[in-house]
Amino acid sequence: MEQIKTCLLKYIDEPNNPKYNFDLAYSYEEEQQYSAAYSFYLRCAEFTNNNILACESLIRASLCLNKQTGRDSKELYLIKQALCASPNSPEPYYIASLYFSYRSTNEVERRWWLDSYMYASLGINILETTEVSNFIHSVGYSKVNLYYQKALSAIKIGKLSEAFEIFDNLLLLTNDINLINLFISNIYQLIEPLNNIVNSISYKKYNDYNRFIASQTSNEKNIQDTNII
Amino acid sequence: MYDNLVKTILEDTESLIQPIYIKSDATNMGGLCNASLCYHNDILHVIIRSVEYTIHCCEGEEKYQSNYEGPLAYYHKDSDLTLKTVNYYGILNPDTLILESYNKIDTTKCDTHPLWCFIGLEDVRLVNWNNIFYAIGVRRDTTTNGQGRMEFSELELGKNKVNEVNRIRIESPNIHSYCEKNWMPIKNKPFHFVRWTNPVEIVEVNLNTANAKVIYSNTIKFYIMPYELRGGSQLVEWDTSSYLSIIHECDFVPKNFNGNKNASYYHRFVIWNNDFSVKYISSSFNFMSTKIEFCIGLEVIEDYAIILFGYQDNSCYALKLKKNTLNNIIWNKLKPVS
Numbered sequence A: 001m002e003q004i005k006t007c008l009l010k011y012i013d014e015p016n017n018p019k020y021n022f023d024l025a026y027s028y029e030e031e032q033q034y035s036a037a038y039s040f041y042l043r044c045a046e047f048t049n050n051n052i053l054a055c056e057s058l059i060r061a062s063l064c065l066n067k068q069t070g071r072d073s074k075e076l077y078l079i080k081q082a083l084c085a086s087p088n089s090p091e092p093y094y095i096a097s098l099y100f101s102y103r104s105t106n107e108v109e110r111r112w113w114l115d116s117y118m119y120a121s122l123g124i125n126i127l128e129t130t131e132v133s134n135f136i137h138s139v140g141y142s143k144v145n146l147y148y149q150k151a152l153s154a155i156k157i158g159k160l161s162e163a164f165e166i167f168d169n170l171l172l173l174t175n176d177i178n179l180i181n182l183f184i185s186n187i188y189q190l191i192e193p194l195n196n197i198v199n200s201i202s203y204k205k206y207n208d209y210n211r212f213i214a215s216q217t218s219n220e221k222n223i224q225d226t227n228i229i
Numbered sequence B: 001m002y003d004n005l006v007k008t009i010l011e012d013t014e015s016l017i018q019p020i021y022i023k024s025d026a027t028n029m030g031g032l033c034n035a036s037l038c039y040h041n042d043i044l045h046v047i048i049r050s051v052e053y054t055i056h057c058c059e060g061e062e063k064y065q066s067n068y069e070g071p072l073a074y075y076h077k078d079s080d081l082t083l084k085t086v087n088y089y090g091i092l093n094p095d096t097l098i099l100e101s102y103n104k105i106d107t108t109k110c111d112t113h114p115l116w117c118f119i120g121l122e123d124v125r126l127v128n129w130n131n132i133f134y135a136i137g138v139r140r141d142t143t144t145n146g147q148g149r150m151e152f153s154e155l156e157l158g159k160n161k162v163n164e165v166n167r168i169r170i171e172s173p174n175i176h177s178y179c180e181k182n183w184m185p186i187k188n189k190p191f192h193f194v195r196w197t198n199p200v201e202i203v204e205v206n207l208n209t210a211n212a213k214v215i216y217s218n219t220i221k222f223y224i225m226p227y228e229l230r231g232g233s234q235l236v237e238w239d240t241s242s243y244l245s246i247i248h249e250c251d252f253v254p255k256n257f258n259g260n261k262n263a264s265y266y267h268r269f270v271i272w273n274n275d276f277s278v279k280y281i282s283s284s285f286n287f288m289s290t291k292i293e294f295c296i297g298l299e300v301i302e303d304y305a306i307i308l309f310g311y312q313d314n315s316c317y318a319l320k321l322k323k324n325t326l327n328n329i330i331w332n333k334l335k336p337v338s
Helices: A002-011 A020-032 A033-049 A050-067 A072-085 A090-103 A113-129 A143-156 A160-170 A177-199 A201-228 B005-010 B323-333
Strands: B016-020 B031-040 B045-052 B054-057 B072-075 B083-092 B099-106 B121-128 B131-140 B147-158 B164-170 B193-196 B198-204 B211-217 B236-239 B242-255 B262-273 B277-282 B295-303 B304-311 B315-322
Touching: A002 B005, A002 B016, A020 A033, A020 A050, A033 B031, A033 B315, A050 A072, A050 A090, A050 B054, A072 A090, A090 A143, A090 B099, A113 A143, A143 A160, A143 A177, A160 A177, A177 A201, A201 B277, B005 B016, B005 B099, B005 B315, B005 B323, B031 B295, B045 B099, B045 B121, B045 B304, B083 B121, B121 B147, B121 B262, B121 B295, B193 B277, B211 B242, B211 B304, B236 B295, B242 B295, B262 B295, B304 B323, B315 B323
Parallel strands: B031 B315, B099 B164
Antiparallel strands: B016 B315, B031 B045, B031 B304, B045 B083, B054 B072, B083 B099, B121 B131, B131 B147, B147 B164, B193 B198, B198 B211, B236 B242, B242 B262, B262 B277, B295 B304, B304 B315
């Protein structure tokens, strides 16, 4: 309550100050007053010229709706608004990926794993190609979490070897023993299905073809090298 | 329009503002707003409206509009298009304005199956007349077309529970009226309400017949106002010869550029003579610089005025200031431009 009051007085002093709106919203969110928080997050987004702050406000507003449950379409709309506000921030991609993976099941009409994979991939692309400042308050995003999100959704859409590779690489990104155990456990789960694929006729044909192409390329290279000599 | 009146009020160091809220597990995480007050037997009673929706209210450039409704939208559940209201009764500390206790009003005895999408008793004014507490608001869920009528909800206050024990729907003096709402109770005149402000119409309710009779009306408008003056707080005695109330007005845009609705709400102080003629209407103001605010809570306790208002239907605030300070604001800061 005291934090809300402190932030409220600052807001009253400068109601159009985006940071004061954001701080007041966050203090309400901390007290689980999600509707009140929503008002001030949206005001912050409207009044700020800082795209990353607007993006963070809209993402936090979406999280407030999430807590209220049953407002999925509005939640997603805000996440998309946040993506538009700061397309170079990885956080909204992570949240978008989570949005779809949380809601996905094996039922035909709820298989949104590709959406989850897509947003994780887009976020990783941002992560690997641009550098922007992070959000003020954590939304659970981290490099490891974003890659993990991609790996999980990759499994669900059948990209098992890619998932295997991501988990393998994730082992190099953390010293956290719990995370390492989690990644190893995922890798173990993947080994058997991967073996199944490796033993399948289709995979053998694919492998033979690739070996053939590789040998052709190698022969051509040898011929070129000979000509040079 | 005077922007951010609360900032001016707080320039007096004796003034106070307090956010009013209830633990979220009790309110289903929806918004709290539009609270009303009744000071009775040295206790400051309060009714707080809790709504199941969250209002999406764009401001400034209105860049982040909702998907289907534009800049102003009710964010209810995707699978439930109804707009539900429940009410909490509580006790406010008159010194600190801290909510000391609260209970959800149990309406199960009087509830019937709702027939329209606005469900529950909305924007309740709390009064104590003839030693009975009545929560008086508009209900629009009893017909399939959303007809609104003022309803008296008789409350029984227990130690840890508050029950609605009787409900009376009041017919309008104009039976063809679609929606009657925001009637302003006159605190020291039991069953009397201001139905219209400009020009004035006062009605008296008879609970036995469930009717309201016009007992005073004036055909002359006090001022030509840019928007219709709508009801707000109860009328409380301001000095020996006048009453004070707060009313609201709405700049409603039915269709903006993209065909969506939009609105801005403003408030005014109204001082009434003892005969219910209007003595003074202040210039318009907003409380905390936002588009959607609503005030139905006003009480005077000794030398102080206490005002409660809702912010975008998403939060609620209590203000306390000295009567002298308020008088100065009403007559000077909010003096209408002639």
